[in-house]
Amino acid sequence: MSDHKAERRQRILLAAREVFAKEGFRNAEVKTIATLAGVGKATIYKHFDSKEDLLLSVVQADLQAIRDIALTHLVGAGHPLQRFENTCLAIANYLDHNRNFSKVLISEAGEFMPEIQRLHQEVVFANQAFADAFFDAMKSEGALPNIPNQILLNLLMNLTIGTVYSWTLNKEQDLRSEVEQLFDLWKKGTESK
CATH class of the missing domain: 1.10.10.60 (Homeodomain-like)
Structure with missing residues (x-):
């Protein structure tokens, strides 16, 4: 092109x-x-091809942008949990900036969810090796339990999707604050070990 x-x-x-x-x-x-x-x-x-194709292309561009944000923040020096927190906060900022579009997806795009899930799975699959290496680093630092990476990824994705869904519907809440609260809880949990 x-x-x-x-x-x-x-x-x-x-x-x-x-x-x-x-x-x-x-x-x-x-x-x-x-x-x-x-x-x-x-x-x-x-x-x-259609307005629907245009919507799915916007979603695909968003998934790629989120992937790029993740890779930018996860790679580098520093404690893996801090890099992960920085990643999640950067993604939260991106989503906060695009909140109204997220609302459209939650409220109107139900019929497109199978295709959106397929696009999401493509991004996850393409980056699986990187995710495995990062999870292994977090496990070695004691920031994650020693359970299979696929289970960890599913748990984190479910937590993320649930958090984004709740945030999208709550007009008073910003996603960055929600992410900060979740990481505060996580850090308290790992400190008590």
Whole structure:
């Protein structure tokens, strides 16, 4: 894909996220997205098969952005638990910034959840070796129990998804504060050992 096409596709994705967040998926019109992106409606359909495909592409871009945030913060020196906390806080900041889009996913995208889960599993699978190495480092530091990495990943993902779901529905709460509270509890639990 040429740089011009890639830049135009990125503009469309950003506009779609903004319009979906503001108007909801069902009420959003492709024409509105096109206007905001500075392209014609037909151009959107050159890049995306449908409004649903556009939504899933925004979700995929978000999953990739979250993966990039995670890799950036998990790699490096320092105690693994601190790196993990920094990662979770950075992801929380990203999600806080995109809260309205998260609300759209929770409230309107139920029919797309199987496809969203498939996209999520692709990202997880592609990064499994890295996750295993990181979990092993956390286990060696005593920050995680010595249970299989797949079980740990499932537990952490369930905690994360539940936390994000509750945060999305609670208008008063910011995700960063929630993550900070969870890590405070975790640190207290590992200190008492």
